[in-house]
Amino acid sequence: MTMEKVQNIALSPGGSAVRILDQTRLPGEVVYITLRDREAMYEAVKALRVRGAPAIGIFAGYCVYVLARSYGEAEFFARLDEDCDYLISCRPTAVNLARQVERMRTLARGMEKKPVPEIVEALGREARAIHEEDAAMCRAIAEAGLGLLHEGDTVLTHCNAGPLATSEYGTGLGPLLLAAERGMDIRAYVDETRPLLQGARLTAWELQNAGVDCTLICDNMAALAMKQGRIQAVLAGCDRMAANGDAANKIGTSGAAIIAKHYGVPVYILLPSSTIDLACPTGADIPIEVRDGEEIRSLWYEKPMAPAGVKCWNPAFDVTDHELIAAVVTEKGVVRPPYDVNLRKLFG
Numbered sequence: 001m002t003m004e005k006v007q008n009i010a011l012s013p014g015g016s017a018v019r020i021l022d023q024t025r026l027p028g029e030v031v032y033i034t035l036r037d038r039e040a041m042y043e044a045v046k047a048l049r050v051r052g053a054p055a056i057g058i059f060a061g062y063c064v065y066v067l068a069r070s071y072g073e074a075e076f077f078a079r080l081d082e083d084c085d086y087l088i089s090c091r092p093t094a095v096n097l098a099r100q101v102e103r104m105r106t107l108a109r110g111m112e113k114k115p116v117p118e119i120v121e122a123l124g125r126e127a128r129a130i131h132e133e134d135a136a137m138c139r140a141i142a143e144a145g146l147g148l149l150h151e152g153d154t155v156l157t158h159c160n161a162g163p164l165a166t167s168e169y170g171t172g173l174g175p176l177l178l179a180a181e182r183g184m185d186i187r188a189y190v191d192e193t194r195p196l197l198q199g200a201r202l203t204a205w206e207l208q209n210a211g212v213d214c215t216l217i218c219d220n221m222a223a224l225a226m227k228q229g230r231i232q233a234v235l236a237g238c239d240r241m242a243a244n245g246d247a248a249n250k251i252g253t254s255g256a257a258i259i260a261k262h263y264g265v266p267v268y269i270l271l272p273s274s275t276i277d278l279a280c281p282t283g284a285d286i287p288i289e290v291r292d293g294e295e296i297r298s299l300w301y302e303k304p305m306a307p308a309g310v311k312c313w314n315p316a317f318d319v320t321d322h323e324l325i326a327a328v329v330t331e332k333g334v335v336r337p338p339y340d341v342n343l344r345k346l347f348g
């Protein structure tokens with residue numbers, strides 16, 4: 001399967017539902033599901049059927065539109081507020097979810113005097129605009145990120161920051177996909193990414209499909225790979241970047257960055273501006289999602305891998321301190337430290 005054939009998020013014909021590729025079924029099965037009601041939409045995000053910061057923002061935009069189509073005139077804004085708050089409450093770390101839902105809500109609120117069909121139509125246009133803007137940003141990020149790499153390099157990836165997590169090229173995987181398109185030799189070690197294996201299940205699948213030379217490793221093998229000089233850069237996506245450049249991403253990213261610093265390997269965080277949260281001063285202000293311990297005890301394995309009932313702590317994200325980040329790659333180009341000054345200059 002080529003990456004063009006995979007459409008992770010789309011509005012159903014007629015616009016009465018959102019269709020997603022169920023990422024929990026990958027890499028074994030390519031299954032699309034159609035979501036019409038808000039409970040199913042919430043569950044899809046919670047269960048990571050649709051996941052990745054930009055992707056859940058795009059998805060939520062379409063959800064707001066689909067849900068708004070069923071509101072009556074009198075109840076329109078009350079139900080809009082209720083559904084927006086409900087969708088936002090699903091996952092806390094990626095700022096894209098709340099940001100895109102608020103973008104939809106603000107648009108509708110700004111049209112309060114207009115007839116409801118007109119507002120709904122505008123919401124549909126806005127949801128599509130969010131999706132198209134993300135695709136354009138991803139292309140620009142891929143281009144800028146590729147500029148930091150050299151023919152023959154091998155990079156380390158963590159989690160999945162490819163087209164599945166965004167649109168088209170993705171962020172962290174964008175330079176690799178672009179390099180493959182251009183016939184360049186840039187390879188990847190893929191962290192499996194415990195506990196939910198987004199690296200093994202999704203990144204390896206996307207890179208293989210795109211013809212990128214990739215090698216799967218367990219997360220705790222990255223230090224050896226760097227010590228042996230096998231890795232020239234770490235490429236990671238981001239769920240929320242604070243104003244000082246601290247970057248929340250999948251749990252394990254900060255560990256990889258600390259090891260990379262030790263071995264002198266540059267860490268590049270690739271993200272669209274929709275992931276930068278200048279209202280969050282530092283990483284300490286970013287809410288970290290803590291998920292069900294069952295994901296560590298037994299999920300994704302044929303049989304439970306830990307004693308029944310063992311206490312688990314399952315934070316889904318961590319924050320990479322800005323001191324560990326060599327550069328931040330955005331759709332407006334490469335940003336270097338000091339991030340507190342340079343991010344604001346570009347996006348303030």
Ligand code: MRU
Binds near residue numbers: 051158236250
């Ligand atoms: O829990 P997930 O799978 O949604 O976590 C996703 C990540 O951590 C990604 O790296 C991040 O959202 C960037 S995606 C371009």
